[in-house]
Amino acid sequence: MKKDIILSGVGGQGILSIATIIGDAAxxxxxxxxxxxxxxxxxxxxxxxxxxxxxDTEIHSDLVPLGAADIILSMEPMEALRYLPFLHEGGFVVTSSSPFRNIDPYPEEAVRAALAGLDRVITLDLDGITRTNAIPQSANVVLLGAAAGIIGILSPEQLQQSIRNIFAAKGERVVEMNLKAFEIGREYGGRQ
Amino acid sequence: MTQIKLLLGDEAIAEGALQAGIKGVYAYPGTPSTEITEYIQHAAAARDNGIHCTWSSNEKTAMEAALGMSYAGCRSMVCMKHVGMNVAADAFVNAAMTGVNGGMVVVAADDPSMHSSQNEQDSRFYGKFAMIPILEPSTQQEAYEMAVYAFALSERENLPVLLRITTRLAHSRAAVRIRAGRTEPAKRPVADDPSSWVLLPANARRKNAALTEKQTRLELLSGENPLFKVLLSERPSGKGIVTCGTGYNYVMENGAVEAGFHLMKIAQYPVPTERVREFAGRCGSILVVEDGQPFLEEQLRGIVGGGYPLKGRLTGDLPRTGELNPDNVAAAMGIEKSPVLRVPEGVVPRPPALCQGCGHRDVYIALNKVLADYPAAKVFADIGCYTLGALPPFCAIDTCVDMGASITMAKGAADTGLHPAVAVIGDSTFTHSGMTGLLDAVNDKADITVVISDNLTTAMTGGQDSAGTSRFEAICVALGVEKEHVRVVVPLAKNMDEITRTIREEIDYRGVSVIIPRRECIQTLARKRRREMSKNNQETAK
Structure with a gap:
C-alpha cells in the first residue's frame, strides 16, 4: 500500500508541522x-x-509524480488548486476555505467556483473554527484531523499518538490543545 | 547497534560527519546547505566532544579554517551552497595542491531550478577543476554513508573530498539507519612538511605534477565505490541509462530496469572511464540523467565518441535547465503518461514578500520617499531578505548580483559621476563580503551612501548569528568612514521623518556615508518569545 500526499499553503501557515506529525506516525x-x-x-x-x-515498499523519488497524489491537504484554498495536476483521478482535496489575502486582487470567485467543481473535496472554515474554539495556533492540526479518515495507511489513533510525541516538548497544555484541534477536525471531516 | 532517524539529506550528512569523528564544521549559512551545520550545533555529540560548530564570516574563511584544522591533524568539514564555492574557490582549489593531513570534506549544495539562488552552477565542475574526488549520493542513507566514507577517502588519498548534493536531497526527509557511537580517527601529528604546505612555485610545480599523476588512480577508485552500481535488465532493449545523484531515484521510480534499460549509477568522480566504455559497449544508446548542468553528459560524449547515440540535456531529451523530476525523466525514457488535471483559471502566483512589520519595509519606504526627489538615483542592493525590495509594492532596488556587490558596484558607478549611488546591504552580508569594498570606497573618497539594514541576524536562511552584531559602527569607523557620517536610525513608521532627513543629509554629503537602520528581525523576535512562552508553560506545569 502507498499514499502520496501534497501539503500546501502559504509560508508560515505550519504545513511542515503537519508533515512532522505524519512523518512521526509513519x-x-x-x-x-x-x-x-x-x-x-x-x-x-x-x-x-x-x-x-x-x-510499505521502497520509495524511490522524493517528489510526487504528476497525477499520483491521493490527497491534497492545504491550509489555503487557492494553494490547494495550484497542485491539482498532482492529484490522481480518485484523489481527495482537503482544504481550508479561508483565503490568505496577501495578493491583490485575490481571485475569490474563481477559487470558490473551482473548489465547488471538484468531485471529492472537504472544505473547512479554518479561521471560523479556530476562532470559535479558541485554538488559534492549531489550525494546521484541525486540517490534519479532517483528513484523518481518508489517509488510510495510518489510523487516527496513530496520528494522535504522534501529536503527543511532537508537542510533548512544548508542555501538556499545548498537547491538549492540539488533541482537541485534531478531534474538532475529525468531526468536520466526518460530516463531509 | 543501529538507530533509525527521520532525516533531511543535510542532516544525514551531519550524522555521517559526527560518526566520522570530526573536530569541527565551518560554514556560512546558505540554502540548501544550512541545516548541516545547524544539526551539528544542536547535537549532544558536538557538545560532549567539543566540536567546533559556530558560523564563519564567509565561505572562504570557513574553507581556510577547515584546512587549518586538517593541517593540525584533525578531521574537518566545510559546508556551503553552490555560489559559496565561488567565494571559497581560491582556498578550495589550492587545498587540492597542498593536500590534507586530517580528513577534510567540502560539502557543496547545488540548487537546480534556483529555488533560492541566483544561478544554477554545478559544483562538480569545481571538483574536476581542482582534480579531487567528488562523491554524489542519491538518497539520505547514501548521504550518511558517503559522509563517513569521504573522510577515510580524504586521508587515504591525502586530498580534500567534495561531497555534492542538490536541493531535492538536501531538503527531503527519509529514514536513515545510523550506527551508534563515534569513530575516533587515528591521531595524526600536526603536519610538518613545508614543502607540501608552502605553495612557492617550486613546491607547487611538484605538487601539481603529483596531483595530475594521481588522476588515473582516482578514476579507478570511482569504479570501486561501494555505491557505484551497474544493473542489467533481464529483458534488454538495447537502451542504457547512466545516472547519478537524485537522477537515479527518478529513473528507478519509472521502473527503468523492468522496462528494459541497462543502468549505470555513478557515485564518485572523476568519471570511471573504463567502466563507462564497457557499459556503452553493452548498450546501443545511452540516456544521461543528471541533476544540474550536463557535467557527466559532456564527459561521456568524449568517452563514447561522436557517432554514439548519446541523449540527455544537450540533445533536448531532458530539459536543458532546471531540476529533474519523475515526470521529465519519464518523458525522456519514452514512457507515456495519461493526461492530468489542469490548474484552474484564476489561480495566480504568490511570490514571497517581506514580512509585515519587517524593518526592511520601513527602510524601503523611506528610501523611495527620498529618492523620488533624485530621478538619477540608483540603488545597488545585495543578497538577503531585503532583495525582496525588488518586488511591488517597493520596486526599490536596481541591482542584486552577489554577496557584497552592493557597495562595490555603487562605488564603481559613483566613479563615473552617477549620483546618488546608494548601496543597500544586510548586516550579515556586510561582514561576509562588504567590509573590503567599503575600504576601497573610503580610500577613493567615493561619493556613495551605504545603508546597512541591520536586523541582528542572518534572516533569510532562518535566523543564524550574524558575525558583526553590535560592532557595525566601530567596524565602519575603523575602516575610515568619518564618525559623523556613520548614522544609526530605528526603522519604524513613527521615525519616518528622522529617517528620511538622515538619508537626505547623507546623500547630499559627497563622500562615503553609512546609515544603519537597526531593528531586530520580527521572525527571530517571535521565535525568542515562543521559546520563552513554552519554557514558562513547562515551568507552570511543573
Missing amino acids: TSAGLNLKQAEVHGMSQRGGEVESGLRLS
Whole structure:
C-alpha cells in the first residue's frame, strides 16, 4: 500500500508541522517515507508545498509524480488548486476555505467556483473554527484531523499518538490543545 | 547497534560527519546547505566532544579554517551552497595542491531550478577543476554513508573530498539507519612538511605534477565505490541509462530496469572511464540523467565518441535547465503518461514578500520617499531578505548580483559621476563580503551612501548569528568612514521623518556615508518569545 500526499499553503501557515506529525506516525508504524520540503526564500509569505510519500515498499523519488497524489491537504484554498495536476483521478482535496489575502486582487470567485467543481473535496472554515474554539495556533492540526479518515495507511489513533510525541516538548497544555484541534477536525471531516 | 532517524539529506550528512569523528564544521549559512551545520550545533555529540560548530564570516574563511584544522591533524568539514564555492574557490582549489593531513570534506549544495539562488552552477565542475574526488549520493542513507566514507577517502588519498548534493536531497526527509557511537580517527601529528604546505612555485610545480599523476588512480577508485552500481535488465532493449545523484531515484521510480534499460549509477568522480566504455559497449544508446548542468553528459560524449547515440540535456531529451523530476525523466525514457488535471483559471502566483512589520519595509519606504526627489538615483542592493525590495509594492532596488556587490558596484558607478549611488546591504552580508569594498570606497573618497539594514541576524536562511552584531559602527569607523557620517536610525513608521532627513543629509554629503537602520528581525523576535512562552508553560506545569 502507498499514499502520496501534497501539503500546501502559504509560508508560515505550519504545513511542515503537519508533515512532522505524519512523518512521526509513519516511522513508528514502520512505513517507508519520503518528504520533500521547501526551505529558504519562498517561506516568506510565498506559496509553499511539501510532498509526502508513505509506503510499505521502497520509495524511490522524493517528489510526487504528476497525477499520483491521493490527497491534497492545504491550509489555503487557492494553494490547494495550484497542485491539482498532482492529484490522481480518485484523489481527495482537503482544504481550508479561508483565503490568505496577501495578493491583490485575490481571485475569490474563481477559487470558490473551482473548489465547488471538484468531485471529492472537504472544505473547512479554518479561521471560523479556530476562532470559535479558541485554538488559534492549531489550525494546521484541525486540517490534519479532517483528513484523518481518508489517509488510510495510518489510523487516527496513530496520528494522535504522534501529536503527543511532537508537542510533548512544548508542555501538556499545548498537547491538549492540539488533541482537541485534531478531534474538532475529525468531526468536520466526518460530516463531509 | 543501529538507530533509525527521520532525516533531511543535510542532516544525514551531519550524522555521517559526527560518526566520522570530526573536530569541527565551518560554514556560512546558505540554502540548501544550512541545516548541516545547524544539526551539528544542536547535537549532544558536538557538545560532549567539543566540536567546533559556530558560523564563519564567509565561505572562504570557513574553507581556510577547515584546512587549518586538517593541517593540525584533525578531521574537518566545510559546508556551503553552490555560489559559496565561488567565494571559497581560491582556498578550495589550492587545498587540492597542498593536500590534507586530517580528513577534510567540502560539502557543496547545488540548487537546480534556483529555488533560492541566483544561478544554477554545478559544483562538480569545481571538483574536476581542482582534480579531487567528488562523491554524489542519491538518497539520505547514501548521504550518511558517503559522509563517513569521504573522510577515510580524504586521508587515504591525502586530498580534500567534495561531497555534492542538490536541493531535492538536501531538503527531503527519509529514514536513515545510523550506527551508534563515534569513530575516533587515528591521531595524526600536526603536519610538518613545508614543502607540501608552502605553495612557492617550486613546491607547487611538484605538487601539481603529483596531483595530475594521481588522476588515473582516482578514476579507478570511482569504479570501486561501494555505491557505484551497474544493473542489467533481464529483458534488454538495447537502451542504457547512466545516472547519478537524485537522477537515479527518478529513473528507478519509472521502473527503468523492468522496462528494459541497462543502468549505470555513478557515485564518485572523476568519471570511471573504463567502466563507462564497457557499459556503452553493452548498450546501443545511452540516456544521461543528471541533476544540474550536463557535467557527466559532456564527459561521456568524449568517452563514447561522436557517432554514439548519446541523449540527455544537450540533445533536448531532458530539459536543458532546471531540476529533474519523475515526470521529465519519464518523458525522456519514452514512457507515456495519461493526461492530468489542469490548474484552474484564476489561480495566480504568490511570490514571497517581506514580512509585515519587517524593518526592511520601513527602510524601503523611506528610501523611495527620498529618492523620488533624485530621478538619477540608483540603488545597488545585495543578497538577503531585503532583495525582496525588488518586488511591488517597493520596486526599490536596481541591482542584486552577489554577496557584497552592493557597495562595490555603487562605488564603481559613483566613479563615473552617477549620483546618488546608494548601496543597500544586510548586516550579515556586510561582514561576509562588504567590509573590503567599503575600504576601497573610503580610500577613493567615493561619493556613495551605504545603508546597512541591520536586523541582528542572518534572516533569510532562518535566523543564524550574524558575525558583526553590535560592532557595525566601530567596524565602519575603523575602516575610515568619518564618525559623523556613520548614522544609526530605528526603522519604524513613527521615525519616518528622522529617517528620511538622515538619508537626505547623507546623500547630499559627497563622500562615503553609512546609515544603519537597526531593528531586530520580527521572525527571530517571535521565535525568542515562543521559546520563552513554552519554557514558562513547562515551568507552570511543573
